[in-house]
Structure formats: C-alpha cells, structure tokens
Amino acid sequence: xxxxxxxxxxxxxxxxxxxxxxxxxxxxxxxxxxxxxxxxxxxxxxxxxxxxxxxxxxxxxxxxxxxxxxxxxxxxxxxxxxxxxxxxxxxxxxxxxxxxxxxxxxxxxxxxxxxxxxxxxxxxxxxxxxxxxxxxxxxxxxxxxxxxxxxxxxxxxxxxxxxxxxxxxxxxxxxxxxxxxxxxxxxxxxxxxxx
Amino acid sequence: xxxxxxxxxxxxxxxxxxxxxxxxxxxxxxxxxxxxxxxxxxxxxxxxxxxxxxxxxxxxxxxxxxxxxxxxxxxxxxxxxxxxxxxxxxxxxxxxxxxxxxxxxxxxxxxxxxxxxxxxxxxxxxxxxxxxxxxxxxxxxxxxxxxxxxxxxxxxxxxxxxxxxxxxxxxxxxxxxxxxxxxxxxxxxxxxxxxxxxxxxxxxxxxxxxxxxxxxxxxxxxxxxxxxxxxxxxxxxxxxxxxxxxxxxxxxxxxxxxxxxxxxxxxxxxxxxxxxxxxxxxxxxxxxxxxxxxxxxxxxxxxxxxxxxxxxxxxxxxxxxxxxxxxxx
Numbered sequence: 211x212x213x214x215x216x217x218x219x220x221x222x223x224x225x226x227x228x229x230x231x232x233x234x235x236x237x238x239x240x241x242x243x244x245x246x247x248x249x250x251x252x253x254x255x256x257x258x259x260x261x262x263x264x265x266x267x268x269x270x271x272x273x274x275x276x277x278x279x280x281x282x283x284x285x286x287x288x289x290x291x292x293x294x295x296x297x298x299x300x301x302x303x304x305x306x307x308x309x310x311x312x313x314x315x316x317x318x319x320x321x322x323x324x325x326x327x328x329x330x331x332x333x334x335x336x337x338x339x340x341x342x343x344x345x346x347x348x349x350x351x352x353x354x355x356x357x358x359x360x361x362x363x364x365x366x367x368x369x370x371x372x373x374x375x376x377x378x379x380x381x382x383x384x385x386x387x388x389x390x391x392x393x394x395x396x397x398x399x400x401x402x403x404x405x
Numbered sequence: 406x407x408x409x410x411x412x413x414x415x416x417x418x419x420x421x422x423x424x425x426x427x428x429x430x431x432x433x434x435x436x437x438x439x440x441x442x443x444x445x446x447x448x449x450x451x452x453x454x455x456x457x458x459x460x461x462x463x464x465x466x467x468x469x470x471x472x473x474x475x476x477x478x479x480x481x482x483x484x485x486x487x488x489x490x491x492x493x494x495x496x497x498x499x500x501x502x503x504x505x506x507x508x509x510x511x512x513x514x515x516x517x518x519x520x521x522x523x524x525x526x527x528x529x530x531x532x533x534x535x536x537x538x539x540x541x542x543x544x545x546x547x548x549x550x551x552x553x554x555x556x557x558x559x560x561x562x563x564x565x566x567x568x569x570x571x572x573x574x575x576x577x578x579x580x581x582x583x584x585x586x587x588x589x590x591x592x593x594x595x596x597x598x599x600x601x602x603x604x605x606x607x608x609x610x611x612x613x614x615x616x617x618x619x620x621x622x623x624x625x626x627x628x629x630x631x632x633x634x635x636x637x638x639x640x641x642x643x644x645x646x647x648x649x650x651x652x653x654x655x656x657x658x659x660x661x662x663x664x665x666x667x668x669x670x671x672x673x674x675x676x677x678x679x680x681x682x683x684x685x686x687x688x689x690x691x692x693x694x695x696x697x698x699x700x701x702x703x704x705x706x707x708x709x710x711x712x713x714x715x716x717x718x719x720x721x722x723x724x725x726x727x728x729x730x731x732x733x734x
Contacts, residue, residue: 236479238479238482238541238544238545239479239481239482242482242541245537249534261521261522261523261527262523262526262583265523265526265527265530266526268527268530268531268533268534269526269529269530269533269566269570272530272533272534272537273533273562273563273566276536276537276540276559276562276563277559277563279540279544279555279559280556280559280560280563282544283544283552283555283556283559288479288544288545289477289478289479289544289545289547337522337582337583338522338523339522339523339583379707381705381707
C-alpha cells in the first residue's frame with residue numbers, strides 16, 4: 211500500500227514539476243522545477259529497490275542542474291519573465307504532442323505485449339552497487355569506456371577553450387595592466403582578421 | 406510493514422528533529438562563547454546564567470519578527486529557499502547511525518532512521534541539495550549582493566562536490582561497502598583500526614571539503630559580511646533567515662558525525678564507552694569549526710578555486726590511484 215501511495219504521489223509531483231519547466235516563461239521557475247523533478251524521479255528508484263541508482267540520480271542531477279543555473283544567471287535577469295519568440299505555435303504544439311504520444315507508445319509497447327523481462331534482475335546476495343559494477347565492467351564495458359573517452363575529450367576541449375590567459379590572475383593585476391592586456395588581445399584579434 | 410515499525414520510525418524522526426533543532430540553537434551560543442574567549446571577550450552574559458538563555462531570546466525574536474517579502478523578488482522561490490536548506494539538512498540525517506543499537510525494556514533500538522546500504526552516498530547527496538537554498542535565495546532576491554552570493558555558492562558546490570566524492574572513494578575502496586554501519590564495523594577493532602591511519606590524505610581532504618560544503622570560515626565566501634553584506638540572506642528577515650541558520654548548524658553537526666564515523670572509528674564496537682566516544686569526537690569536530698573561524702581569515706574566491714582544482718583534486722586522484730595499486734598487489 212505504501213509503495214502505491216509513494217508511487218502516485220511522486221508520479222504526480224514529477225509530472226507537475228516538468229510541466230512547470232516546459233510551460234513557464236520565468237527562467238528561475240523553470241530551473242527550480244526541473245531540479246525538483248529530477249530529485250523526485252529518484253524516489254522511483256528507491257521504490258524499486260535500486261538504492262544506488264536513486265542516490266546517483268540525486269547527486270548527478272543536483273550538480274548538473276546547478277551548472278544550468280550558472281548559465282541562467284549569465285544569460286537572463288532571473289527575476290523577470292523571458293519574452294519568447296513564438297513564430298508558429300501550432301507547429302510546436304503538433305510536434306510536441308506527436309513526440310509525447312511516441313514516447314508513451316515506446317514505453318507501453320513491451321508492457322502491453324508482456325515482453326518485458328529483467329536481463330539482470332536484482333540479486334539479493336550481492337549489494338546494489340556491486341551488481342551495477344559487475345554489469346558495467348563486463349557486459350557494458352565498451353559503452354562505459356566510450357563515455358569516459360567522450361568526457362575526457364569534452365574536458366580537454368573545455369580547458370583549451372577557456373584556458374587562454376589562465377596563468378594570469380585578474381584579481382592580482384592593476385587596472386592599467388588589465389587594460390593593456392585587453393588592448394593587446396583585441397589588437398591580435400584584428401591582425402588575425404586582416405590575415 | 407507492521408504498526409510498531411511505523412511508530413518507531415516516527416518517534417525516531419521526531420527525536421532527531423527536536424534534538425538537532427535544539428542543538429542548532431545551542432550551537433550559535435557555543436559559537437559566540439568560543440569566539441569570545443578566543444578574542445578575550447565574555448560573549449553573551451546578560452540573559453540568564455552565563456548568557457545561556459540568549460538562545461531563547463534569539464529564538465523569540467526570530468519567531469515573532471515580521472516576515473518581510475520585499476518587492477520585485479520571485480515570491481514562491483524566495484519563500485521556499487530557506488526551507489530547502491533546513492529540510493535537506495535533516496533529511497540527510499536519516500541514514501546516519503547516531504549511536505550503536507541499545508536495548509530499553511527488552512526492546513532493541515537502532516538509532517538510525519533508514520539503514521539503507523548506500524548510506525554515505527545518500528547523506529552526501531541530500532546534504533548537497535542543501536546548497537540550493539543559498540543559490541535560490543540569492544537568485545530570487547533581486548539584489549546584486551545576493552546574486553553574487555548565489556553565483557559563488559554554485560561555484561563552491563560544483564568544485565567541492567568533486568573533492569568530497571574523490572577523497573571518500575579511497576576509504577570506501579578499503580571497506581568495500583557504502584553503508585555507514587559497515588564502515589563503522591570495519592573499524593570496530595579499536596584505535597589501531599581507524600581509517601584515518603591508513604587514509605590520512607583522504608581524511609584531510611574530506612575535512613577541508615566539509616568546511617566548503619557547510620560554508621564555514623576559511624571558505625565562508627557565500628555570505629561574507631565584509632564584501633557582500635550577508636549574501637543570500639541580505640533580503641531575508643525573521644524566521645526565514647533563521648531557517649538558513651538552523652540548516653547550517655544542523656549540517657555542521659551531521660558532517661561532524663559523518664567524519665567521525667568514516668575516519669575516526671565511529672562508535673567502535675558498540676559499547677556504552679564507544680557511544681560516548683563518538684559524541685566526544687563529534688564535539689571536537691564541531692569545536693574545530695568554531696576554532697578555525699576564530700583563527701583563520703577568509704580566502705578569496707579565486708584562491709578557493711585554485712586550491713580546489715589545482716591542489717586538492719590532483720592529490721585526491723593520486724590518493725585513489727595509490728590506494729588501488731596497494732590493494733591490487
């Protein structure tokens with residue numbers, strides 16, 4: 211009974227939160243609703259007995275959404291509404307509805323045909339985290355390694371993009387030095403354009 | 406699920422809530438007294454004996470003060486932000502074993518609300534959500550100082566989450582379990598078995614990260630009074646402002662419990678002496694939070710980032726690699 215109550219409660223909460231994320235034109239509402247929705251999803255993992263995935267869901271998405279907040283802070287005045295340009299609202303509604311129906315179909319199809327088996331059912335003899343580790347490092351080793359390489363590439367690219375003049379600290383420089391550095395930088399840029 | 410279990414859990418939750426809300430209040434008193442003695446002052450003296458009732462006076466003031474919601478703030482977010490900080494601090498406590506199990510009138514009590522087998526991940530994850538309080542409060546406030554504070558809390562969160570995770574990885578590899586009770590039992594053999602002896606580097610790193618995550622003084626840049634007023638708290642008044650503090654002090658106690666259990670043997674073999682030793686260890690770590698506040702200046706935000714990414718993170722990664730190599734060969 212408790213599982214049913216928890217499931218319907220968190221299902222309703224998750225749907226409401228993500229609806230707010232999509233519908234609102236207030237950046238702060240959207241971000242906060244998304245963070246809350248992501249955290250409420252972890253409840254489903256806990257209900258299913260996948261404690262490890264639930265905790266990882268919380269940890270990963272609190273960090274990830276926090277990074278989106280940082281972008282929101284840079285791009286918007288988060289206390290005002292964002293004025294969105296809607297050139298063709300009917301088109302958006304049709305595409306959105308189609309996508310939603312498609313997702314429901316994808317999820318329901320195996321349940322309706324009762325063609326849904328657990329490839330790796332929860333083994334009560336080993337713990338949750340051990341079971342995931344075993345599957346991850348045997349069956350799914352290649353995707354796991356690929357994801358690691360992708361992250362490494364993204365990290366190096368990020369350092370290269372943001373790492374210009376990282377050896378200089380703006381806090382420790384005088385105003386004149388900063389202006390000088392800025393001038394020389396724009397000068398270089400115009401020279402490159404001339405080439 | 407029988408009725409007895411439900412009643413027991415509710416009683417535990419209420420006890421933890423009451424005890425740690427009261428301790429959070431008393432924590433402010435301890436902080437003032439410790440800081441005062443270190444700076445050759447007396448601290449609160451006038452309300453009650455030794456100023457002990459100052460806590461009650463502060464409480465009455467915070468509870469009865471008008472709850473001002475300024476113009477131009479994003480109201481729902483502004484209202485809910487302090488609640489997030491306070492609520493998640495107590496939610497994180499659900500997986501912390503505060504004492505060894507004991508028997509009262511033939512009934513065995515486990516002083517832990519939910520003994521999940523990924524305890525430490527849950528505690529750290531939910532504690533991390535607490536940083537959404539300063540972030541949301543700062544962003545919703547329509548105040549430039551609050552916004553700076555929110556940006557800083559996001560930066561601290563993203564960087565020091567890495568340190569606390571990586572530094573904990575090495576001891577967890579030794580124990581082979583994520584349950585705080587298993588980690589405690591691994592060190593049950595006595596003082597020689599404490600993880601701090603085999604993982605001193607991880608201990609120091611996690612301790613430093615704990616300061617950043619609770620926003621305590623060397624890393625207090627989220628609400629640095631002398632440069633950004635009170636940061637995220639600038640626009641708050643009354644009980645909403647107080648909730649931020651209850652969350653912060655409760656977090657200090659809970660992270661002290663976590664450090665003591667993971668690195669310093671926790672409650673040991675579960676005897677009465679072990680239980681009181683755990684309380685002593687927690688008291689020491691709490692005192693250390695106050696001690697550092699009296700002894701150290703605040704670091705600049707860029708120094709904080711430098712320390713995190715260029716010093717602590719490489720050390721944490723090297724520590725994990727060396728632990729792995731030692732365990733393999």
